Amino acid sequence: xxxxxxxxxxxxxxxxxxxxxxxxxxxxxxxxxxxxxxxxxxxxxxxxxxxxxxxxxxxxxxxxxxxx
Ligand SMILES: [Zn+2]
Numbered sequence: 181x182x183x184x185x186x187x188x189x190x191x192x193x194x195x196x197x198x199x200x201x202x203x204x205x206x207x208x209x210x211x212x213x214x215x216x217x218x219x220x221x222x223x224x225x226x227x228x229x230x231x232x233x234x235x236x237x238x239x240x241x242x243x244x245x246x247x248x
Contacts, residue, residue, distance in 0.1 A: 185212050189229070194240075194247070196233040204231040206242070 186209040195202050210225040217223045229242040240247045 183212050183214075184209050186210075192231045194231065196236065196238055197240075198238045199233065199236045201233050201235045204233050204240070206231050 186207045188205050189208045190206045192204045192206050194204060196204060206229060208227055208229050210227045211217075213223065213225065229245075231240040231242060231247075232238070242248065
């Protein structure tokens with residue numbers, strides 16, 4: 181198990197560079213908080229967002245809503 185959880189937060193208006201699919205789902209991924217992290221006030225969830233193409237599986241990392 182990876183210790184990360186992800187959820188879909190929307191649909192992007194961009195196209196997949198590999199296969200041209202339109203409207204890629206946007207996911208937010210973050211570390212699952214458990215164990216000592218539950219009582220650690222400095223814990224950070226390290227959120228990441230990315231688009232993933234449902235057709236070919238290509239991932240595009242996002243930063244402030246833009247591909248990096
Ligand atoms: Zn694709």
